[in-house]
Structure formats: structure tokens, C-alpha cells
Amino acid sequence: MNIPGLILQMISAIAGLGTLFMAWLALKSWRHQLIAQANLDVARRLRLAAHRVLGEIQDCRYGISQENYGARLRCLRELTAELDSAATEAASLWDIPVEDRVNDLYLHVAEFRTGVAHRFGDGWTDLPPERQVAISSIVHGDESDPFAKRLAQAVKALDALTIQYIKL
Numbered sequence: 001m002n003i004p005g006l007i008l009q010m011i012s013a014i015a016g017l018g019t020l021f022m023a024w025l026a027l028k029s030w031r032h033q034l035i036a037q038a039n040l041d042v043a044r045r046l047r048l049a050a051h052r053v054l055g056e057i058q059d060c061r062y063g064i065s066q067e068n069y070g071a072r073l074r075c076l077r078e079l080t081a082e083l084d085s086a087a088t089e090a091a092s093l094w095d096i097p098v099e100d101r102v103n104d105l106y107l108h109v110a111e112f113r114t115g116v117a118h119r120f121g122d123g124w125t126d127l128p129p130e131r132q133v134a135i136s137s138i139v140h141g142d143e144s145d146p147f148a149k150r151l152a153q154a155v156k157a158l159d160a161l162t163i164q165y166i167k168l
Contacts, residue, residue: 042090043165046098049083050105050158054151057112061141061148069120073113080109094165101161105154111147115139 056079060072083102091098115138118124124132138147 038093039165042086042093043162046083046086046090047159047162047166049079049086050102050155053079053083053105053109054155057109057151058143058148060112060116061139064116064120064139066120069116073116076109076113080106090162096161098161101157104157105151108147108151108154112138112151 053076056072056076060076064072083105087098087102115135118127118135119139127135137145141147143152
């Protein structure tokens with residue numbers, strides 16, 4: 001019986017098992033890193049898209065006119081599509097109801113778009129004066145009015161959601 005050869009085979013088998021275990025740990029760590037990176041990328045995209053929508057609405061409120069409202073609304077529509085894409089991806093990755101947080105922002109975007117359509121569309125002069133004032137406060141307000149505060153709050157809600165994936 002060759003005892004040194006047997007011991008060598010046992011050490012070789014243990015080394016093989018150790019190598020297998022280390023490879024498993026490395027793959028597990030790599031998988032965790034990939035998931036964390038995907039979460040970070042989606043959180044950044046979602047947060048950036050929300051802030052770009054907020055910025056575009058704020059810019060529109062200061063500079064929208066009869067001549068440029070169509071182009072401004074197209075830009076807002078494109079930014080909202082980016083937000084929608086990031087929100088859909090986040091919902092599939094995070095398994096939480098992201099749509100609930102994004103819907104509040106969508107409602108404000110729709111309110112703004114509707115206000116612009118009323119303000120620059122046909123029939124503006126047919127609206128009652130109090131309705132004209134309400135629409136004008138949405139379309140031409142500033143950062144301190146109630147609409148701007150509600151819009152900023154909707155973006156802050158998305159920030160609160162994404163921060164947990166950004167600060168890992």
C-alpha cells in the first residue's frame with residue numbers, strides 16, 4: 001500500500017474541492033455585483049428622467065408661447081417616454097410598485113399638457129375667466145406656486161425611491 005501516494009491524492013481532491021468552492025464564491029460575488037450595477041443604472045436613469053421632466057416643465061412655464069408650444073410639448077413627450085422606459089425597467093428589476101410613484105408625476109405632466117392645449121388652442125376666449133386664471137397659473141407659473149410645489153413633491157417621491165439603490 002502506497003500511503004504517500006494516497007495522501008497526495010487526498011490533498012489533490014481537497015484542493016480541487018477548495019478550488020470549486022472559491023469559484024462558486026467568486027461567481028456568487030460577480031452575480032451580486034451585476035445585480036447591484038443594474039439597480040444602480042436603472043435608479044440613475046429613473047432619477048435623471050424625472051428631473052429632466054421637471055426641468056422641461058419649469059423651462060416651458062417661463063418660455064412657452066403660441067409660436068413654440070408644439071415643439072416644447074414634443075420635447076416633454078420625449079422626456080416622458082424616457083421616464084416611462086426607466087420606470088418599466090425599474091418595476092421589472094425591483095419587484096416593487098414603481099408605477100405608483102411615477103403616476104403622480106405623470107398626472108402633473110398631463111395637467112400641464114392639458115393646460116397648454118387649452119391656453120394655446122381654440123376656445124381659450126370661450127372659457128370662463130376663473131378657468132383661464134387657473135390654467136394660466138399652471139402654464140405660466142413659477143417655482144413657488146402650488147402646481148410647481150406638487151410637481152417638485154412628485155419628483156422628490158421618486159428621489160426617495162431611487163436613493164436606496166444609488167447609496168449601496
